[in-house]
Structures are given as structure tokens and as C-alpha cells.
Amino acid sequence: MSMASAQEEKKRGRFETHAALILICVLMIVPFLWMLSTSLKTLDKTMEFPPRWWPRPIAFSNYWYSTLR
Amino acid sequence: MSKIERRNLIKGLAFISPWLIGFCAFTLLPVILSFYFSLCDYTLLQPPVLRGLENYRDLAHDPVFWGSLQVTMRFALLALPLGMILALALSLLLNVKIWGQSIYRTIIFLPSLVPAVALAMIWLWLYNPKLGLINLGLRHLGISDPPGWLADPHWSLPALVIMSLWGVGNTVIIYLAGLQDVPLELYEAADLDGAGRFAKIFHVTLPSISPVIFFNLIIALIGTVQQFTLPFIMTPNGQPARATYFYTMYLYDNAFTYLKMGQGSAMAWIQLLIILTLTGIAFWTSKRWVYYQGK
Numbered sequence: 001m002s003m004a005s006a007q008e009e010k011k012r013g014r015f016e017t018h019a020a021l022i023l024i025c026v027l028m029i030v031p032f033l034w035m036l037s038t039s040l041k042t043l044d045k046t047m048e049f050p051p052r053w054w055p056r057p058i059a060f061s062n063y064w065y066s067t068l069r
Numbered sequence: 070m071s072k073i074e075r076r077n078l079i080k081g082l083a084f085i086s087p088w089l090i091g092f093c094a095f096t097l098l099p100v101i102l103s104f105y106f107s108l109c110d111y112t113l114l115q116p117p118v119l120r121g122l123e124n125y126r127d128l129a130h131d132p133v134f135w136g137s138l139q140v141t142m143r144f145a146l147l148a149l150p151l152g153m154i155l156a157l158a159l160s161l162l163l164n165v166k167i168w169g170q171s172i173y174r175t176i177i178f179l180p181s182l183v184p185a186v187a188l189a190m191i192w193l194w195l196y197n198p199k200l201g202l203i204n205l206g207l208r209h210l211g212i213s214d215p216p217g218w219l220a221d222p223h224w225s226l227p228a229l230v231i232m233s234l235w236g237v238g239n240t241v242i243i244y245l246a247g248l249q250d251v252p253l254e255l256y257e258a259a260d261l262d263g264a265g266r267f268a269k270i271f272h273v274t275l276p277s278i279s280p281v282i283f284f285n286l287i288i289a290l291i292g293t294v295q296q297f298t299l300p301f302i303m304t305p306n307g308q309p310a311r312a313t314y315f316y317t318m319y320l321y322d323n324a325f326t327y328l329k330m331g332q333g334s335a336m337a338w339i340q341l342l343i344i345l346t347l348t349g350i351a352f353w354t355s356k357r358w359v360y361y362q363g364k
């Protein structure tokens with residue numbers, strides 16, 4: 001195997017690793033982000049359809065309610 | 070034993086006595102009692118009456134018992150290999166020195182920090198057949214009739230398996246620790262012999278971390294057979310159609326819902342025997358595929 005093709009294979013391997021990890025990481029983090037997003041919604045907005053990723057308005061009331069009460 | 074030795078022993082025992090007393094009172098005694106109860110008719114309200122092996126005989130003729138055992142075994146057959154392969158593949162990917170490695174590692178481990186009940190709540194929401202994020206995504210991908218997940222007897226068990234894969238991060242961490250111990254000179258030797266990426270994985274990496282794989286296999290085996298919290302919260306009574314009525318859920322119902330503590334205890338001891346048998350088989354096969362360095 002020549003030097004150049006070894007370099008090329010290394011580069012391709014790195015690209016494949018990134019692609020696989022990004023795909024899995026997106027799948028892994030979606031439920032987590034969804035938990036975060038829902039935690040910032042008021043109760044009526046949690047049932048909204050179609051669901052919204054960015055809560056409007058952003059409500060911190062759930063956090064106050066569960067820590068201070 | 071000399072006088073000093075005896076005095077040292079007493080002192081030592083006194084020092085560990087908080088643990089020793091706690092262990093005896095809250096672990097050892099209940100374990101022994103549960104074996105006694107498994108031989109008794111015990112309703113929790115009246116004192117136990119010795120009945121011999123009747124509880125075990127009843128269970129052998131109980132279709133719900135066999136059904137729940139089947140559910141647990143089917144879950145284990147799906148979740149165990151999938152979890153092992155995913156964790157191993159992920160740890161190999163996360164061990165490659167690339168940009169953003171620590172970010173990837175953090176994201177993979179993040180779900181393991183979510184407590185069981187919170188996890189159950191998020192996934193109940195995600196799996197909702199009409200409003201859930203998963204089916205919404207599937208419809209966007211052009212699947213007009215996505216599965217009903219936890220509401221569909223054919224899909225509820227696979228749904229729990231998929232969810233269990235979300236918590237794969239713990240196992241990945243253990244694999245990653247193992248991967249750091251693979252001797253570099255073995256890779257250098259493999260390079261000199263002209264081994265490719267996959268040859269190196271199968272002939273160097275996997276044999277070198279085989280003790281770690283074995284450890285994770287045993288832990289996962291015990292964990293899947295004891296699966297309880299998530300189905301108990303997410304699919305009460307094994308809904309729909311007892312498709313997710315796990316062994317441990319029937320055990321719990323027998324002991325605390327139907328107040329048949331005797332039968333519940335018998336189930337616990339049968340479960341122990343099942344786990345012992347399975348881990349015993351794993352240990353027996355391990356002689357063929359687990360390689361300890363320096364031996």
C-alpha cells in the first residue's frame with residue numbers, strides 16, 4: 001500500500017466515524033432536548049399539536065413550582 | 070488464636086458492625102425468611118402456615134406465570150444482544166481519536182443520568198401514537214400508518230427494548246475504560262503485518278477486551294432478567310393484552326396485590342435459580358472466548 005492511499009483511507013475512516021456518531025448522537029439527544037423543551041412549557045402548551053420545539057412563551061414556572069413549593 | 074488476635078478480631082468486627090448489623094437485619098434475614106415463606110401459605114395478614122412445595126407446584130400449573138416468564142425471556146433475547154452490540158460498536162467509535170470526541174462521549178452518556186421515573190415519563194410522551202414525537206417523525210418520513218407502540222401488543226415489547234438502548238451509556242463507559250488498556254504494541258505489530266481496520270478490531274481489540282465484554286454480559290444478563298421499574302410504570306398490568314407483563318411484575322402482584330407472599334417468594338427463588346443457571350452457562354462458555362492477559 002502506498003503512503004498516499006494510506007492517508008486517504010485514514011481520512012475516509014475518520015469521515016465514516018463522524019457520520020455514524022452524528023447520526024447516533026442526534027437520536028440520543030432528541031428525547032433529552034424534548035424533556036428540556038417540555039419542562040419550559042406551561043401545562044396547556046405541553047399538549048399542543050403539532051408539537052413545538054421552542055416553547056412560546058418560555059415558562060420557568062415548573063422549576064419554581066418544584067423547587068420552592 | 071492468641072489473645073491479641075482475638076482482641077483485634079473483636080475490634081475489627083466492632084468497627085464494621087454498622088454495616089454488619091444492617092446487612093444481617095435488612096438483607097440476610099429477609100433472604101432466609103423469603104425461602105421459608107416460599108414453602109408457606111402466607112397472606113401477610115395471618116401468620117405463615119407451612120405447606121411444603123405447594124407454591125412451586127401451583128406456579129408450574131399457572132399459565133400467567135409461564136406467560137410472564139416468556140415476556141421476560143423475549144425481552145432479554147432482544148435487549149441483551151442489541152444492547153451488547155450497540156454498546157461495543159459505540160465504544161469503538163468513541164475511542165477513535167477525532168475532533169469532538171468529548172462532545173460525542175458526553176451526548177452518549179447523557180441519557181444515563183436521567184432517573185428511571187423521569188425516563189418513563191418522557192418515553193410515554195414520545196411513544197404516544199397520535200401526539201408523540203416519534204410517530205410524528207415517522208409520518209414526516211412518509212410512513213402513513215406508524216405503529217401504536219405501547220398501545221399495540223405487537224409493538225409494546227420492542228418499544229421497551231428501543232427505550233432500553235437509550236441508556237446504553239453506562240456500558241459504553243466500562244468498554245471505553247477497557248479499551249484504554251489494550252497494549253499499543255499489539256496494534257503496531259498488526260500494522261507491520263498489514264492488518265486492516267476490521268482485522269485489527271477482530272484480532273486485537275476484541276480479544277484484548279474480552280474480560281470487559283464478559284463482565285458487561287453478566288451485568289446485563291442479571292439486569293434484563295430483573296427488568297421491573299420501566300414496564301411497571303409505563304405499561305401497568307402489562308397492558309396491552311399482558312404483552313409486557315414481566316416476570317417481576319407478576320412477582321410483585323402476587324406478593325403485594327393478591328397478598329400471596331408465599332407464591333411471590335417462590336417466584337423470587339425461581340428467578341434466582343434462572344439467573345444462576347444463565348450466569349453459570351456464561352461462565353462455562355467464557356473459558357473458550359475470554360482471554361486474560363498475563364495468563
